[in-house]
Amino acid sequence: MLLVFLSIQLFVRVLSEATLAPPYHIRVKSGVITWSPAAEDTDVHYTVQYRRFGSTEWENVSHCFNTSFISCNVTFTKEDSESGCVGLRVQAERRGLTSRPVEACSRLGDTCSPEVNLTSRPGSLTAYLRINSSMVHEYGGHIQNRVYYGKEGETLEKNYKDGASSVSIYGLEEGSLYCVKVQYLLDGEVLGTDSCIQCERIPQSAKGSHLTLTLVLVGVLAGALVILTIVYVLIFHLKTIKLYLQPPYTIPEHFLYRPTIIHLLSSPTEDMEDVRVD
Ligand SMILES: *[C@@H]1O[C@H](CO)[C@@H](O)[C@H](O)[C@H]1NC(C)=O
Ligand SMILES: *[C@@H]1O[C@H](CO)[C@@H](O)[C@H](O)[C@H]1NC(C)=O
Numbered sequence: 051m052l053l054v055f056l057s058i059q060l061f062v063r064v065l066s067e068a069t070l071a072p073p074y075h076i077r078v079k080s081g082v083i084t085w086s087p088a089a090e091d092t093d094v095h096y097t098v099q100y101r102r103f104g105s106t107e108w109e110n111v112s113h114c115f116n117t118s119f120i121s122c123n124v125t126f127t128k129e130d131s132e133s134g135c136v137g138l139r140v141q142a143e144r145r146g147l148t149s150r151p152v153e154a155c156s157r158l159g160d161t162c163s164p165e166v167n168l169t170s171r172p173g174s175l176t177a178y179l180r181i182n183s184s185m186v187h188e189y190g191g192h193i194q195n196r197v198y199y200g201k202e203g204e205t206l207e208k209n210y211k212d213g214a215s216s217v218s219i220y221g222l223e224e225g226s227l228y229c230v231k232v233q234y235l236l237d238g239e240v241l242g243t244d245s246c247i248q249c250e251r252i253p254q255s256a257k258g259s260h261l262t263l264t265l266v267l268v269g270v271l272a273g274a275l276v277i278l279t280i281v282y283v284l285i286f287h288l289k290t291i292k293l294y295l296q297p298p299y300t301i302p303e304h305f306l307y308r309p310t311i312i313h314l315l316s317s318p319t320e321d322m323e324d325v326r327v328d
């Protein structure tokens with residue numbers, strides 16, 4: 051028994067050591083990438099990787115390879131990639147273990163990421179997008195945006211819609227939370243870093259909320275009616291109710307004469323005379 055317990059404990063420890071928590075909060079702004087360390091272990095090192103425009107392969111950023119810092123200057127030039135824009139991700143490493151890599155995002159828009167504002171309406175979501183002016187200057191109408199969307203918790207890569215300054219997505223479930231991330235699109239290929247994921251709840255339509263309101267009103271009115279009826283019955287028909295509640299048998303005659311009898315017993319002399327008179 052003890053042996054089984056010990057081996058389970060050992061197994062759990064080996065399992066937890068075999069995986070390393072990745073860094074989080076990975077942001078790019080003005081050519082600098084920053085992240086937050088997950089594990090508090092001082093032994094953790096990080097490697098920043100990048101992906102050129104049109105490529106699916108990730109390469110190590112040589113000056114941010116196995117570094118103990120939590121930021122890195124990632125200024126790329128046009129010779130490195132289209133317009134100097136690359137995809138970026140960071141992974142942690144400790145004593146031979148490597149974490150899952152996590153992609154960076156841009157929160158407020160940058161040269162290589164669009165600025166995104168979300169607005170939700172009943173059944174739809176609209177992303178208002180701004181492409182950095184230097185990109186517009188360089189590519190004109192060739193540069194667009196790819197808006198990835200999905201319900202909270204779903205993978206966002208599955209569904210997307212492309213557009214320039216605004217993209218609306220219809221047929222969404224009311225009351226549900228939907229999330230969006232956006233990336234530049236150049237001649238059908240994604241470019242640069244994602245915008246950070248933003249989420250919005252789809253509001254109920256006016257029709258839906260009217261129905262709810264009507265149901266609530268009907269409920270309140272029905273409740274009031276029931277209470278009023280009870281009050282009316284209690285006030286005006288109390289006697290009738292008492293009548294109905296009376297025992298169904300008739301009281302025997304001699305019970306009705308009882309007070310007289312008691313009277314007779316209490317003061318015999320006087321009442322005897324009365325009785326005689328009767
Ligand atoms: C990047 O560095 C890792 C070690 O952390 C190495 O395994 C990998 O081959 C390198 N990738 C490239 C493309 O050089
Ligand atoms: C990263 O650096 C640490 C400490 O300097 C070292 O122990 C480790 O082997 C290095 N890892 C790689 C992949 O170079």
Ligand SMILES: *[C@@H]1O[C@H](CO)[C@@H](O)[C@H](O)[C@H]1NC(C)=O
Binds near residue numbers: 081082123
């Ligand atoms: C990053 O590096 C580039 C060139 O290597 C330099 O021009 C730029 O000033 C650096 N940025 C920061 C924030 O250090």
Ligand SMILES: *[C@@H]1O[C@H](CO)[C@@H](O)[C@H](O)[C@H]1NC(C)=O
Binds near residue numbers: 159183
């Ligand atoms: C475009 O990007 C540059 C560099 O990140 C930034 O300084 C500039 O403010 C951006 N322009 C807009 C319109 O966001």
Ligand SMILES: *[C@@H]1O[C@H](CO)[C@@H](O)[C@H](O)[C@H]1NC(C)=O
Binds near residue numbers: 166179180
């Ligand atoms: C997003 O909203 C902010 C604040 O309301 C506004 O200043 C900005 O221009 C908007 N951006 C876009 C792309 O609509």
